[in-house]
Amino acid sequence: MSRAVVFGGAYAIAFFSFLFGPLIIMVITAFNSSKFPRIVPWDCFTTGWFAELFGNQRLMEGLLNSVIIGVGVVALAVPIGLAGALALSELPSKLRAMLYTVLILPILIPGVVLGISTIVLWGQISRGLGGAVQAGMYNGYFLTIVGQITFVSAYAMLVFIARLQRFDATQTEAALDLGATPGQAFRKILLPFMAPAIGSAAFITLLASFENYNTTVFTVLSESTFTTALASKVRHGTDPSLSALAVIIITITLVGALTNEAVQRRKEAELGGKASRSPLYANPLTRALTHPGVVFAILVAIVATVSYVGSKHDSSVCEAAILQDKLDRQAELRAAQKAKIEAQEVEQGITVPKPEGGFGGAFGGLGGAAPVAPAAPKPEGGFGGAFGGIAPPAPSE
């Protein structure tokens, strides 16, 4: 009995640390001033990585592009998905099974293939049309929206099919029988029924568009979305500003999840008739406090306050001290090595060409992790790779 409890507890702990361990570590690294994301050794508490993140031009431009593309994809993929689901539900079952497979296919095809084929197809079409049409068509925004829609609308369709299966077709018949036109029956009966699915489909398509890399990296051409900008940044080495980004995303998710929970609980309580009996809902103050809108506002206020306080935090003194510490230590090492080399020279009577930044890889060990190669051409200064290899300004395209 108790052994089972112990085992169960241990398993739960292991399970949750596996799930959330990386997230927790990443969140902590976002506040360490060390230029490589790490927890130990702890340098200084800083909020500077958030500033660095927001100061990254390329990421911020990518974010704006992602929003534009995301909105475009949602606006087109949701109606297309709904139309596809409705068409499927009207078909005889044999044809439906076949068409279902065809419509689902874009999800199964690798995104890379979709991306390349999108450029090829629309490149041909736009060249054929030429002129202003070509310019309007053959650009990163249009191609990415078109390319993402090919598979994102299939996601939306799946959501709608699931909801439609629970729709009672006699509802539409009843509406028609009561004098509604087919359009009115659609707007007043089917659409309100589909509303929750439309909401979740919009959310899913937005996420799918936002996080897509495989297709987007081709179709976006010379532009970049948040995801592709992030990927190219990571390619040049990671730094804690990405941890800062993770903190922001986790925060948004938590606020959203808690608000959603508040909405669900309230709905459940009201539907189940618990609301009328519960003292929580009888008291006007607690009733207002548990309202999803208020919960959301409180959460946003907390986040805003923390962000404001955080933005006022200045870690420059501590960081300067750490830097000084490192400089001192380096000078020390350098002096020690110099002494060593001199001793060797004296001993052997040979002159070794002295590398400029012999301690390049000594600290962070990311950028210059290669063993000290005397002949290797060094970037300016011995600290080039020392601090975790912050990406040099991305090569312009």
Add this chain to the structure above:
Amino acid sequence: MPETSPVSSPDRSVLLDHVSIRFGNFTAVDNANLKINSGEFFSFLGPSGCGKTTLLRCISGFSEPTEGRVLIGAKDMKGVGPNKRPTALIFQHLALFPLMSVADNIAFPLEVRGVGKKMRRKRAEDLLDMIALPGIGDKKVSELSGGQKQRVAIARALAVEPDILLLDEPLSALDLKLRQHMRTELRAIQQQVGVTFIYITHDQGEALTMSDRVAVMSKGVIEQVGAPDQIYNRPRSSFVASFVGENNALKGIVKVQSEDMAALETPMGTFEARVGGGRKYKPGDEALLFVRPEQLVPGKAENAFQATLSRQEFEGATNHVFARAGDTDLRISMVNGGLAGSVGSTGDTMSLGFAPMNATILPVGQIASEA
């Protein structure tokens, strides 16, 4: 209009003019030809799959007849969609709109016709008064009981005063008590609003108690149309005789027919009975004699025969007695005669008889199986 009725009320009749409905090779409705009068409570009665719902959908406009015409108020309904017909259908599962309040449900037909919000609310409240559920307009549909939903569905269907109200087994989902209550209520509402009711059911109790006339259907064919007592007492086919109410069927050979009476020779003896459906038999024709359980009377001299009592089911007011005569099982219903009225015990021989006028000779045909 030169109508026969004194008040010039709208023509709310339905004429099925040789209507057949086929799906591929399957004939769902075969040559239905009848007129439902203005203001009548008319029922289609038949087992499931007999084509009654198909016929109803055809009247309401969800499907077109393969052959023949549907006329409502003497107007041909060909090509007229369900939203343009003066009919309202009450679905088997009511199809109330769960996302709308009760008042919005009732006012939906007005809303789609562009009636203003205030007017709609007013009409919804009037209708709620009519169905004796005032003040529930703001409730959700899910908060209503089965009987309330039923009445709300009727109110919604009547909101724009249709000429014809079609009801597709609307009581089948209710429990017995409520069903019996709603029968009375439906009939009362029908008489109040004067709309033609076309009622679909497989429950003969519903059909017989509520209707002015009943059409009994089997396998797409309308077997008989008539008032409930005619259907019960003067069945025109073996299907009607066996489907509507309990009946004992005795197989035999016609010996002689004179006008509407005939003698039938059965293994249990030769019986005289009325000829159903105005048919003519030659001596030697096979036929069935139907006699109701309550028409078999112990000790009656006419058409007398001997039977052995095999089982009794006592049900308060009536006593269901099962007896065997030759190789035929019989069912006899007796009014409980109190302490004095003992029938006997199992294995006793009893003498039974029935009046020739209360038994019907019909051609051998389809027998409705027990449900």
